Amino acid sequence: MDIRNLTALELGKKIKTGEIGVVEATKAALEQIQAVDETVNAFVTVDEAGALRRAEEVQKQIDEGSLTGALAGVPAAIKDNLCTKDLLTTCSSKILYNFKPTYTAEAVRNLERAGAVLLGKTNMDEFAMGSTTETSAFGVTRNPWNTAHVPGGSSGGSCAAVAANECFYALGSDTGGSIRQPSSFCGVTGIKPTYGTVSRYGLIAYGSSLDQIGPVAKDVSDCAAVLEAISSYDRKDSTSLKREDCDFTSALVDDVQGMRIGIPRDYLGEGLDEEVKAAVLAAAKALAAKGAVVEEFDLSLVEYAIPAYYVIAAAEASSNLARFDGVKYGYRTEEYEGLHNMYKKSRSEGFGEEVKRRIMLGSFVLSSGYYDAYYLKALRTKALIKQAFDEAFEKYDVILGPAAPTTAPKLGESLSDPLKMYLGDIYTISVNLAGLPGMTVPCGKDSKGLPIGLQMIGDCFQEKKMIRAGYSFECTRKYEAPELAERRGK
């Protein structure tokens, strides 16, 4: 048996029975990181000493019987926009190149309570702005399936790390598809829960009304278990919800008999790659064969989601990122004349191109004279999009479609045309605007051997229906890891 190939829950079980030690599992992950991360670059920071220290501590607590959960002792990776006490947290930006938080994000705290061993922090698009993990100030992450291609983004490091067997699961964040799209490109499973399910305390904010933290793992069972562990009401997050139904693993049932599944015709039209379309429709057929009632319908308004999103996300980003001014932490420019010049120079030198582009756009749409025309118009559009989903969920339990129009593009092909890159988010973005849960499950590969992801969307608070559908589909196929994940030593 090769420890690296186990899922998080399989490993957790073996740790519980004593078949595998926590230190042994942690070493296996660290060795894999050493073997492949020079190529993949999924990590910004690897905390080898901290992980091994923690592994011993967790093993002791398991032996004493104080840690009994399904994920106790399982090594995980965390996206670098989640604060971790005394551990470098950069958001993949030069402006936070030396930032060590004095506290840990609530979602990560919840994982620690469940007995997680943190291996390190994963690479991302700078401040989660991007779809390829190429805007990172610390180098691009490469897709483990083909290192000439991007892993997707912005949680590209988390998804690549899971695919490459560098960790057993990871946390990502999703503002417009940042968990679901890279999960699709890397052939792994990822969930963005209903807005408010996971506390955003300690998540470095991008678009606060859209941001949600979620799990990335090898399969639906792992994702359900991790989501169960990180979900909690938190009074430190004013948008946190009190939910009583976070026992997501109870939905891991292989049964879609009578489940109503809708496929938006708008998600199958122009721009969708033929091979992706074929794989998604084949998945729908597999669910229909298991007794689900599958039909196509018109969702409407799909083409308005991207412009509305970029107004809202940019507006919130311009406000959220005002805090980075070179005063209390992070990068400060070397030479300056006076306070305002110091702010301006620190920010201009510390932020990358894409971040500056969005801050500028956000400042513009919020400025006096344009606020109504752009910002309020986008919020009105958001209300209409939510309404369209509400109507769809009167008819369907789950909405199904592709996670992205194509498989992973080659490195260097996307950034030259930002608008074109934004259009790649068309199937994921409206889910964030409407606050809905969404999930990506691998459903095939294209002729280039790159993974294709199936997206499932649930109504608000209906993660369980989505998880049940995802799990039932997953039962029809076997998890496949890229060749690189099986590589041994250097």
Add this chain to the structure above:
Amino acid sequence: MANVISDETIEYVGILAKLELSGEEREQAKKDMGRMLDYIDKLNELDTTGVEPMSHVFPVNNVFREDVVENGDDRKNMLKNAPEQKDGMYVVPITVE
């Protein structure tokens, strides 16, 4: 391009955003923003008369509580991240002449 961003506008946005752009960056920013706004103008096709702007998908109310200090004094640790510090305080350039 329907939206032409003037030098004055980009200057003004730079002040709001607290960003200083070089000549070349400025020209690029003008082009990028114009192109993005052209695309965003697509929203004008939608009739949103009478639709309330939706800032949050769920009804979120202000949560009030007593202002009680719960975390300890973490000054020493917080100052470790400061670019410049002195006598337990952050150092910044002179703000008032």
